[in-house]
Amino acid sequence: MEEPISLTASEWRVMEALWDHGGQTIAQLTAALEGETGWGKHTVISFLNRMEKKGAVTYHEEGRARVYEPACPRQEARRQEAQRFLDRVFAGSLGGLVSTMVDAKGLSEEDVRTLMDILDRAEGGSGRDRP
Known part of the structure; x- marks a missing residue:
């Protein structure tokens, strides 16, 4: 990831599911997140579309399904988020x-x-x- 990606708290939940379980279809992500968040398929699709535009996730086609993957390792995303927080709240x-x-x-x-x-x-x- 060249440019830092800013994620919302909800987008972090999606990323955590992808990091924890690897590539997932929309149906798999919805099943993984629905119990703790109550999100349905359309909510998950909205998050994935936003995150794809931000460069946070990528996907490939498997038959008729898209399989989503994180575009960066968890540790790199954490480092970037921590640095943004440190800079914003504590002037670095x-x-x-x-x-x-x-x-x-x-x-x-x-x-x-x-x-x-x-x-x-x-x-x-x-x-x-x-x-």
Whole structure:
């Protein structure tokens, strides 16, 4: 994906279903999403059409059915979405995001260990010196 794609919360649900289950027809996607969302076939088709125009999904024909696939890996889409959020809400400041989250909810010991491991990796260390 050359240009970042912005997805709505509902479009993320469709993408998650595609990432989790691989290529799917409209009928398969509708069945996968209907229980948790209540969306019918026409709603799923509308989302897929919008997402295709955005470049988020592609499809190929299998007989009379279209089989939809994500146009990018999940990790790349997450990275792009996180960067957009960080830029929009925190002017690109990762420290601002972390500080806000710590002030809002605090950190568990597990959260602290996870953050320390992430920081250690960022510095190129092994993480073995951490408590």
